[in-house]
Amino acid sequence: MPERTYRLVIGAARAGFAALGLRIDLHGAEHLPRTGGAVLASNHVSSPDFLFVGLVGRERGRYVRFLAKHGVFLPPVVGDAMRAMRHIEVDRAHGEIALRHAVQAVRAGEVVGIFPERTVSHSWELRPFRPGAAAVATWCQVPLVPVAVWGNHRIGRSGRGGRFGLRRGTPVTIIVGEPILPEPDADPYAVSEQLRARVATLLAEAVDTYPDRPSDDADRWWVPRSRGGTAPGVEDGLRIDEEGMRRADLAAERRARRSRRRARAAARQARRG
Template sequence: MTDRTYRLVIRAALGLFALLGLRIEVRGAQHLPRHGGAVLASNHTGFLDFLFVGLVGRRRGRFVRFLAKEAVFDAPVAGAAMRAMRHVPVDRGHGEIALRHAVAAARAGEVVGVFPEATISRSWELRPFRPGAAAVATWCQVPLVPVVVWGAQRVWTVDGRWSLRRGVAISVVVGEPLHPLSDADPYAVSDELRDRMAALLVEAVDAYPDRPRDDTDRWWVPASRGGTAPGIAEGLHLDEEGMRRADAAAAAARTLRASQRHTRGARRQSSPTAAQ
């Protein structure tokens, strides 16, 4: 199976990065194996995180098959592209289905991309992790590679925050992989993964070259760092509210599309041409 669509998307993404003048630094890409299955686990701060994490795969000659929320696959153009790139849709109410697809991909030698926080963190700090990434790596006996992205929230993120400001710095830091034993507890492995990623996030924020321009530009800095982002507890509350709104909107959209398909089908059956 070819990855023509994936290559076209990569070219488009690189063009977008150049247009925005993004200053992207990728460190530690050598920790992702060039061959064989692997799980690439990343934090989540913006809508373009998968593009930046995908650069790690590009550095190693790999395509990353991401687990992404099902609503992305419902959009006509984006959904077709996501399927062509063999990404995996995730229904938060039935995550076990996506997990089975992720396991099959990892066992087939693919790199599986997972955001263990399950949604964008509004505090920009790490949310509690779901154990899916650790479970896939444990069951498939493949490396679990931690990665953090920092700065992506300044480009496009939740609550209508986006910017066309040129020259934003984006840091992508990859850590040494975990190699869980076959009988390891995925929850314990997930805790270790989170600890590794927390350390990488500190490293990324400490080394980040940009600073807020003024007090109104401190929104992208965590409260623990003197920024005006929500604190961890408030951020978790806002995240949960955001997920509920997103799930409700996705459900309403699916219902509307089903109704429209039903209406079109009924019209075709009742048309004079159909009657003949």
């Protein structure tokens, strides 16, 4: 059942990619082992990043079990699909629970996908990394595979000023680097810094080799400030990111409260009936 659902979702995603005429360029997928546990760790520039990082797994005949925030599992259809594909729910207040599930999956020979930045970076620059991906790879003694994705943050926005609207024919670059093999006694925080440096190098390569350039000044929104773009600077980006996480957490809590109220009401109705 999990793989059947996953295949259906992949098929739908690929049909969407084709309909949008996306030009996907994937390099280095051979760095992900074909068998055994592994951790894929990627930068995070858009909500659908998992669709593109997941292509690395499919290139190697693997299914990637992603850690995803709690709110993604709340909508009935989407949540059911996420659970069916054995993705791992993350409650930011209790992240250690998700890490335990990730360890179980990796020790069972699965590939687990983690975005160490925790949320989408609105500066398009790397945010600070949380040590979870490095910790899972170190504890389980499996390859920690760095990934950089670039260009997919343009898909849901127009070419001028970053206004919302689907964009056709967008190039998307995905680069997979050589895996890190942490020592059994390695400090996960030190491994996480090594991982961040690897992802930074891959991201720089993805930006340097990206086939598109802004068409004019109004089209520089998708380029980092450090490269002459008009994206928020790193500090402003971090503030926007944190505000976005707070709003998302509040919205998720409101949805959860509504769900609990509906469940209690249904239970009362069932008892009366």
